[in-house]
Amino acid sequence: MPHPRRVFLLAFAAFFLMSASWALALPVNGTYDEKHHVVRAYAVVTGHWLPDGPASDGTTFGSEGFDVPASLLPGNVNCAVGEKNRGPADCQTPTGSRETVRVPSAAARYSPVYYLPVGLPLLVSPDGTGVVLARLVSALVSALLLAAAVATAVRLRSRLLVAGVALVATPMAMNLNGSVNPNGIEIAAGVLLFVALSALLRGVVTRRLLVLTGIAAALLLTVRQLGPVLLAVDVAACALLAGRGRVVELWRSRSARAILGGFGLVGVVVVVAWMAGSGGADTGAIPERGIGGDLAGRILSDRVPFYLRQVVGQFGYGEVTISPAAIGLWYLLLAAVVVPALVRSGWRLRLVVAGLLAFCAALLVALDWHFAPLSGWFAHGRYALPTAVGVVLLTALYRRGDGPRWLALALVVATVPVHLYALARAITRFSGGLDASLNPFAGPWQPAGGAAVPLLVAVVGLSALVGVSLVTERGRIVDPGTVSGELDNGSVTPVERSAKTGTRASTTETTSH
Template sequence: MSRSGRSSRPLFRRTWWTAFIGFFLLCAGWALAAPYDASPDEAQHIIRAAGVARGEFAPKPEAAGGGTGAYQHIPVSLVRDNCWAFHPDKSAACAKAPGGDEHVEKVATRAGRYNPVFYAVVGWPLALWPNWLGVTLARLISAGLVSALLACAAHSMVAWTRHRIAAAGVLAAVTPITAHLAGSVNPNGVEIAAGLALIAALIPTMLEPEQPLRRAAMVQIGIAGSVLMTVRALGPLWCAAIIGIMLVPATRERLRALLRFRPTWWAAAALFVTGAAGALWTVVMKASELAPVGAPPELTLAQGLRHEVIVRWPNYFTELIGVPSWLDTYLPNTAYDAWYLALGSLILPAFAFGRWSDRWRLFLFFIVPFGVISLSDAIGAHKYGFGAQGRYLLPVAIGVPVLAAYLLGRRDVLDRARSARLVRTIAVVVLPLQLAFLAYTMIRWQAGVGTSLTYTPLNPLAGTWHPPAGSATALLTAVAGCVVLGFWAWTSTGRRAEAARQERQASVSES
């Protein structure tokens, strides 16, 4: 086993750190480019984070801001009105930047009852510097958390499986909305990344019975699952769904091996404790409560479900790729079509050539999140309206392209050379799209995006508003991230990576 450890450590350093740096720079580009309150409800999350940083972990649940509202005592320098959200032709220049008067007041936030763990990690800069510096540092901490989880997923798929094409699944799964959320104060980004890290560790653990079980995989399952079940109210449900999809159907031999493997029980204990704690918090603090919006009372469940499938599902698909800012910035349809092509090049062949158990897993990774969100929305539509968004589905749905890429390698649909070419082709498609989404959203924030022939700005470095670090700094940071991720895609499918993978597999088999 020691020989295996020696051979795997250099591979870990190469794959994990390269992926981490690439993802972090990409997410940091979004963090540096965004105005205050740039993503849905970011200001509400900032207020919650600043309150937690001041020790207000469990404020009294009350009607404050609507839904899961509560009051937090925070510096008023962080309380700013948003004058541009939902107006894509209006720049952020009308808004007042955070900073200035730092006296503390009682402020309502819709995120006041959310689990405090995420906010405790990202919120401490807001207590020290309740201004642009604190907001930027909080965003960068969030970007670091997300990038660490994404790097774990990338390393799992490249180093713990024998299929180089698995790297394509990671590149296609991390859509621009994930990078956008990662670069803001919003627990949804961490939730999505934790779901991907959990799935990526379970794939080699459950689907490669000829390989020995790994302690590192169990550690990743325990950590990623615990994070997933902590940051948002649906986390325990999403974690149970992911584990259930990967466990059933599983071979009896693999299940017996898991039960005999002591780290499995440590991971299970961690998941049980954090899941119970997360669920208990949600129940006690009423952290899933919604605010009534006066929806039509005559709407039936059947009508709500029809509306979800016919009207809302197309929106969900678009939002899974990314509708940045406050769901008010749509890129040209060709950007979404190109990403769908990248996803389809993995998903359709995997479904066509996979076994029945493979097809069921792919289908369940799709239908479970869509079904849960659609049913929940339809049941409460008469009281709360249709409030779900595509990003809510991503912690589970993100498993579809990752599993599909793995299955293409597992079923030998392509030889090694063609697998490498497909990975690199997908990198060439999706990484420039990452930059296109950021650049277009920067134009929206800085100048507004027009729909007329006389007003269609296309320069992400111009406009009436600019981020404190500068537009060029933000964009170049993301460019650097995409270059590093491209390097990761090339090197993870190269001959040296393949030789290292084969050496590691031989070392593990001998030990």
């Protein structure tokens, strides 16, 4: 296999450029709740960690707000999002005024962890330019996490796991990475956690991997409210698949206890301190604006299909959809990884996959069931992605062999047209209106520099992603469970010892689970 460092740099370029293409393509507030997160980011970097007072824009979310420059968001910022607003984004009216105005934010009491780095460009340029730069900071952090996951997959010498990381980096994930929204980094942290923690539990124990696992866990804990629950489920899934012996062996390492425990402790302290100091996250739910009637029937008929579509690509505020054929193709690519692994696996992998899917479904349904009567539909499929990605990543890792040498490359190549189509469709929506035929180059609104700029950036990024798969395609496939690793000061792990002697360590489990 190629050197992980070179793969890391190439993967970083790929994921950063793919996310950056979305950052450059959309108007302010062109994706879910971005206006709320922009206001929150500016407030955090200017020292306003708690709301300045009550505020409302007439919607069902956001009852508190911050005093920010009028230039931070364009006038009529909502005019081109939502099913009812079908026109192009030229309806927005940017202003250069730095007059202070009170603006509501549904994220008014969210943890400041994500917003501190992302908000820095807004401190210098509190306007549309600053929003784009803030998006690029978010894209950079997410790309670092995803590239680290790819490099770890290379250390495990699994081409299919490399492809798995590319498959869970759906157009929706790239859209979120390239926006001001903590959900993108949360998803990327979930990807890294599954890959890095699995590597540790497979016997590849290095300080680098311990730190990466700790960073991923700390981010999951702190960037969004659901993070602690998602983290617990992700860790439980990895531990159950690895088996008790490998979990115990990892915990015997002083370095593992110190590094993982240290990051975990910091994350818990931040969460507890923020909850105590902020009074918890306020959803801003407004009574008597909820949904009644047959909730169970509507969730089954309307919401579940929405969850599934959004995982791949449903943009804007849910009104920008891509072809069902494109979404179906993506799920077929996922099935090419998951189904053969489940057919050939033991009960343990099947149990974990079923548990992850059941948890994700239950989480989304429970959120809608609770909030729909209060303020309307609440859950999004993207909320479950930090855990749902484990279905693909764990089956890719625990599958017996990587399949044909061409499979991983073919899976990655097949994602390219879907990524480009999704980006072009989103640009078309904002340039020509919701009902416009696919043509990102027409319409009264265009991204800065024209639609060709983000599309070209996406092409370069996707080319780099294919390049990652090309340079790993030549690698020799081995059972990841026999890869040697370093524990503490380089002492030999039971896995390494068994690999040298040709016997299986007593603390390991077969890869067919």
